[in-house]
Amino acid sequence: MGQDSEGNGTDPAARRPQAGPLGFLRPGGRDRPQLTLADPESSEASLPPPVWQQQRRRRGISSFAWLAVVPAGILAAVLIVHANQPLRAVSPSHTVVVVASVPYWNVGPATGTILAHRGDVNEVSPWMYGLGANSQIILDSGIEKSMIKVYLSRLRAQGMPIVPTLANVNAQGDWSYGPVARMLHDPAMATRQVAEIVALVDSNHYAGIDLDYENLQAGDRQVFSAFVTHLAGALHAKGKILSVALFAKTTNAGYAPRNVAQDYAAIGRVADQVRLMAYDYHWATSPPGPVAPIAWVRAVTGYAKTQMPASKIVLGIPQYGYDWTNHHGTAISWMQAIHLARRYHVQPHYSASSQAPWFTYTDASGHQHTVWFENAESSRAKLELAHGAGIGGVYLWMYGTGDPATWPALHQVFPVVTHSAHASQRAAS
Numbered sequence: 001m002g003q004d005s006e007g008n009g010t011d012p013a014a015r016r017p018q019a020g021p022l023g024f025l026r027p028g029g030r031d032r033p034q035l036t037l038a039d040p041e042s043s044e045a046s047l048p049p050p051v052w053q054q055q056r057r058r059r060g061i062s063s064f065a066w067l068a069v070v071p072a073g074i075l076a077a078v079l080i081v082h083a084n085q086p087l088r089a090v091s092p093s094h095t096v097v098v099v100a101s102v103p104y105w106n107v108g109p110a111t112g113t114i115l116a117h118r119g120d121v122n123e124v125s126p127w128m129y130g131l132g133a134n135s136q137i138i139l140d141s142g143i144e145k146s147m148i149k150v151y152l153s154r155l156r157a158q159g160m161p162i163v164p165t166l167a168n169v170n171a172q173g174d175w176s177y178g179p180v181a182r183m184l185h186d187p188a189m190a191t192r193q194v195a196e197i198v199a200l201v202d203s204n205h206y207a208g209i210d211l212d213y214e215n216l217q218a219g220d221r222q223v224f225s226a227f228v229t230h231l232a233g234a235l236h237a238k239g240k241i242l243s244v245a246l247f248a249k250t251t252n253a254g255y256a257p258r259n260v261a262q263d264y265a266a267i268g269r270v271a272d273q274v275r276l277m278a279y280d281y282h283w284a285t286s287p288p289g290p291v292a293p294i295a296w297v298r299a300v301t302g303y304a305k306t307q308m309p310a311s312k313i314v315l316g317i318p319q320y321g322y323d324w325t326n327h328h329g330t331a332i333s334w335m336q337a338i339h340l341a342r343r344y345h346v347q348p349h350y351s352a353s354s355q356a357p358w359f360t361y362t363d364a365s366g367h368q369h370t371v372w373f374e375n376a377e378s379s380r381a382k383l384e385l386a387h388g389a390g391i392g393g394v395y396l397w398m399y400g401t402g403d404p405a406t407w408p409a410l411h412q413v414f415p416v417v418t419h420s421a422h423a424s425q426r427a428a429s
Helices: 062-068 072-083 104-116 145-157 177-184 187-203 218-237 264-270 294-307 334-343 376-389 406-413 422-427
Strands: 097-103 123-131 137-139 165-167 208-212 241-247 273-277 313-318 320-325 328-333 349-351 356-362 368-372 393-397
Touching (some): 097 273, 097 313, 104 145, 123 177, 137 187, 177 187, 177 218, 187 208, 208 218, 218 241, 218 264, 264 273, 273 294, 294 313, 328 334, 334 356, 334 368, 356 376, 376 393, 376 406, 393 406
Parallel strands (some): 097 123, 097 393, 165 208, 208 241, 241 273, 273 313, 313 393
Antiparallel strands (some): 123 137, 320 328
């Protein structure tokens, strides 16, 4: 496929609007990693619609293995570069929530990072629960219960509210439509699941739950909204909060049936937080391009503000990218992108229009690669957008080792109140 001067794919057929942006990225199936105990001391609206050609695919963990080793020289060099870049101060005008959203495979390293920056985060969402074949809640199969308890205890010891994510993924780690669809269309099952979620939150002393039911159909719209309304009421009766993760879209219909299924206005009326998954504008099977181009993120945020109180909107800030070759992209962290650039002696560029870094390289087998990823500068652009929009906050999707200079930017743009974000969230409901 052809590329423009910024590494974007230019194949017209491939760039036709398709399924639209996807949601959370996670390994799945038998290649999924297991959570193990780490060292506790380690610490613009004119854009075309996204270009997806198929539903998300599960991916293995081979590309994650090296994340356990962080090259000190690379990290030091990057920190020096960022230290020499002036920060633009932004004065806070409202109380915000800053959520560390952590996939199970990164819980260990992320816990150390969160605790090192505990003054900049006031909520943590480990992605840890799924649904069984009978729609019952299950612990994600990549998690060992004793290990997750260790990490959650460390976070709680520092006063961090825990709002775990419940997604419609099965015991094999794959997205599963059947269990959630059966539950939504069966009033008795829906009532049981609401009770089960409330009991889970209450018995584990969580601050609430983050609901991430994805890939629903247009015909699920009303029952999904009704379920969210029922769940919100039950959680609020216990003094708990409800967060709902929604696909990014710029119109009511969005890009696909799964967008139609999510009624921004109805959900925004009852949820305490609406987490906008404003990433994956380009995806593993799309042409290369930015994960979250700033103009599209602005359009998504602007549409959401017409449908719900701005104070409830929590914008997703991705901390990953893709390395595309042979018409397929492999998810990579910021650190992996820096490692690749150094290994192949290339200098990353920065797209002013997309507000994202990118580079190309040729591997040892002669294959051409295009890499788009996220760093502190691209994250800051989205943080400033969120602040300027006056929304309720942001969440960092901590896929892997992120740019450490993101934290000073977060601290400056989104200073938080750490004692409890939840009182302000409930007041806005």
